[in-house]
Amino acid sequence: MMNLAILGFGTVGSGVAKVLAENAAEVAAGAGEEVRLKYIVDVRDFPDSPFAPLLVKDFAVVENDPEVGLVVETIGGCGVALTFTRRALQAGKHVVTSNKQLVAEHGVELLALAKEKGVNYFFEASVGGGIPLLRPLFNDLSANKILAMKGIVNGTTNYILTAMEQSGKELDEALKEAQALGYAEQNPDSDLDGTDAVRKACILADLAWGRELKPEKVPAEGIRGVALQDIRNAASTEGAIKLLCRLIRQEDGTVYAWVAPHFVPKTSMLAHVDSAFNAVVITGSAVGDVLFYGTGAGSIPTASAVVGDVVDAVRHKHAPRGIGWTDAPLTLGDPDTLPARWYIRSGDSWSITEAMPAGMLPQAQVRYRVLD
Ligand code: HSE
Numbered sequence: 118m119m120n121l122a123i124l125g126f127g128t129v130g131s132g133v134a135k136v137l138a139e140n141a142a143e144v145a146a147g148a149g150e151e152v153r154l155k156y157i158v159d160v161r162d163f164p165d166s167p168f169a170p171l172l173v174k175d176f177a178v179v180e181n182d183p184e185v186g187l188v189v190e191t192i193g194g195c196g197v198a199l200t201f202t203r204r205a206l207q208a209g210k211h212v213v214t215s216n217k218q219l220v221a222e223h224g225v226e227l228l229a230l231a232k233e234k235g236v237n238y239f240f241e242a243s244v245g246g247g248i249p250l251l252r253p254l255f256n257d258l259s260a261n262k263i264l265a266m267k268g269i270v271n272g273t274t275n276y277i278l279t280a281m282e283q284s285g286k287e288l289d290e291a292l293k294e295a296q297a298l299g300y301a302e303q304n305p306d307s308d309l310d311g312t313d314a315v316r317k318a319c320i321l322a323d324l325a326w327g328r329e330l331k332p333e334k335v336p337a338e339g340i341r342g343v344a345l346q347d348i349r350n351a352a353s354t355e356g357a358i359k360l361l362c363r364l365i366r367q368e369d370g371t372v373y374a375w376v377a378p379h380f381v382p383k384t385s386m387l388a389h390v391d392s393a394f395n396a397v398v399i400t401g402s403a404v405g406d407v408l409f410y411g412t413g414a415g416s417i418p419t420a421s422a423v424v425g426d427v428v429d430a431v432r433h434k435h436a437p438r439g440i441g442w443t444d445a446p447l448t449l450g451d452p453d454t455l456p457a458r459w460y461i462r463s464g465d466s467w468s469i470t471e472a473m474p475a476g477m478l479p480q481a482q483v484r485y486r487v488l489d
Contacts, residue, residue, distance in 0.1 A: 119148065119431045122156040122179040124201055125192035126163060126172070128299040129215045129242070132420030133189055134168050137427075144424060148431035155185055158201075176201050180208050187430055189423060190214040193303065195222055206230045206238065211434065213426040215242035215419055221316035221332050224323060228441040237437045239426035244270060244317040245395045247418030248411035249425070254399060255324050255440060261401030263325035266364040267488070268397030269390050270317040272414030273301045273308035274340045274360045279391040282348045282357065288341070300393050300414040311337035311360065311376040318362035318374055321397070323442040326366065330374060330447050338377040347483060350467050351460070355383040358485065359390070363452070375452040380460035380469070381488045386410075458487040 123130045137144060137154050145151045156179050157171045166172075176197075179185050188205040190212060192198040198219050205212050206227065214220065219227070220240045231238035241251050245268075254263075269275050273295045280291035292309070295301050307313045315335045322330040340360050351358050359381045365373045381388040386408060390396040395413025400406050412418035429438075453475035460469055461481035469487060470478065478484055 118151040118153055119186050119434070120153050120155040120182075120184045121187040121189060121427065122158060122185050123154065123189045123191060124158045124176065124179075124198070125190065126157050126159040126161070126166075126168070127191065127193070128416045129419045129423065130157065130159075130189070130191035131166075131168075132416035133191060133423050136417065136420040136424045140424070144428055147428040150431065152427060152431060155182070176204070180204050185210060186434065187211040187213065187427060189427065190216055190219075191423070192216070193218065195219055199223055202227055203230065206234050206236060209234050209236060211237045211239075211430040211437075213237075213239045213423055213430055215240070215423055217243040217313065217316040217320060221319040221323075224320070225329055225442065225444045231437065232439065232441060235437055237430040237433060238440070239430055240320070241426045242419045242422035244320050245397060245409060245411065246272065246413040246415065247421040248395060248397070248409050248413065249422070250397060250409045251320070251324060252429075253407075253409070254321070258399060258401050258404065258407070261403045262366075263399060264366055264402055265400040266321050266325065266397060267361055267387070268409075269359055269387060269395050270362050270397065270413065271308055271311075271314045271360060272393035272395060272412075273305065274314075275390065275395070275413070276300055276393045278340060278343065278348065278358055278360065281343075281345055282352060283391075285345065287345075295393070298393070299416050309341055310339035312339075314360060314362045314376045318364055318376060321362075322364050322372065322374060322447065324440075325364075326372065326447060327442045328445045328447045329442055330372070330449075334446075334449055335374045335376060336452060337375070340378055342483065343378050344483070346465070347460070347462060347485070350462065351380055354469075357381050357383065357388040359387060361387070361488065365455070367450070370448055371450040372447045373450045373452045373455055378485050379488045380485050385488055387488065458489060460485045460487060
């Protein structure tokens with residue numbers, strides 16, 4: 118039997134507890150042994166929760182309990198989450214996380230520590246929520262050179278853009294709905310400004326190319342500047358405005374990475390990805406384009422990916438998987454030098470340009486690349 122602890126009883130942590138309880142038989146069958154939730158660590162009290170008897174406030178209880186072989190970190194951020202992850206790995210416990218900021222910023226260190234200690238550090242839920250994405254990228258596409266990845270990786274902003282398009286809602290109202298549904302970050306600025314999407318893009322790049330892409334190196338434009346007018350203009354010509362992460366690797370190894378709103382023609386499947394759904398297209402040299410689509414945020418879908426990692430970690434508890442990347446940086450190019458067609462608008466006047474690099478664009482209030 119594997120005993121585990123959940124750190125952080127928020128949106129994702131409570132979903133993990135629920136999925137472990139409701140699908141205990143499936144989890145045990147997959148893992149090859151019973152998986153028992155022994156503790157939940159949180160500084161808050163949850164007297165009405167059915168899991169209240171498992172709650173403890175001190176992480177040291179988990180750290181010092183030799184029966185606990187696996188820790189699920191769903192605290193988020195790089196504060197105590199980083200400290201507790203280091204301590205759990207040091208104590209020889211497998212760690213599973215949904216924390217994209219931690220993986221994007223400290224993945225090199227934590228994966229190296231996991232390797233040294235002979236344990237697994239898994240993070241499938243960190244990109245694409247419930248979509249099986251990172252494991253297929255790492256395992257099933259490993260025969261390919263990864264040429265490009267593009268996608269919608271933030272459920273909150275996609276929910277907002279969809280609500281603006283379909284119901285004419287303003288951004289603030291749609292954001293409140295997304296928050297109520299448990300999609301948004303604690304501080305939604307990282308959703309709205311594209312920071313969350315940048316972190317996810319970095320994890321995709323790290324895994325695909327084996328070198329570290331630091332979040333601060335990725336130019337990001339969020340959705341605060343997207344007006345209803347832009348969304349209606351796009352819809353009038355069979356298009357949609359979508360916040361995309363883009364990663365392109367040229368033959369010489371140069372990587373172009375950015376996050377920005379795009380004008381996406383309806384001929385692209387990405388234009389039809391609505392609400393909190395996410396989708397990522399990975400282009401491999403052998404396979405061509407592969408589309409991963411599903412629920413990208415929310416308690417139970419994200420818990421699906423976390424608990425899937427738990428099962429895999431237990432299954433591989435004696436032979437940890439050697440996932441990792443080096444801190445050697447990727448060679449980066451400036452995305453503004455890549456020619457693209459652009460949607461440009463000033464006042465009520467808008468058009469789609471010929472393909473050109475950003476530097477050649479005429480002055481415009483709004484400029485979004487067209488996804489060709
Ligand atoms: N705030 C994130 C999103 C949660 O909206 O996609 C899932 O990573």
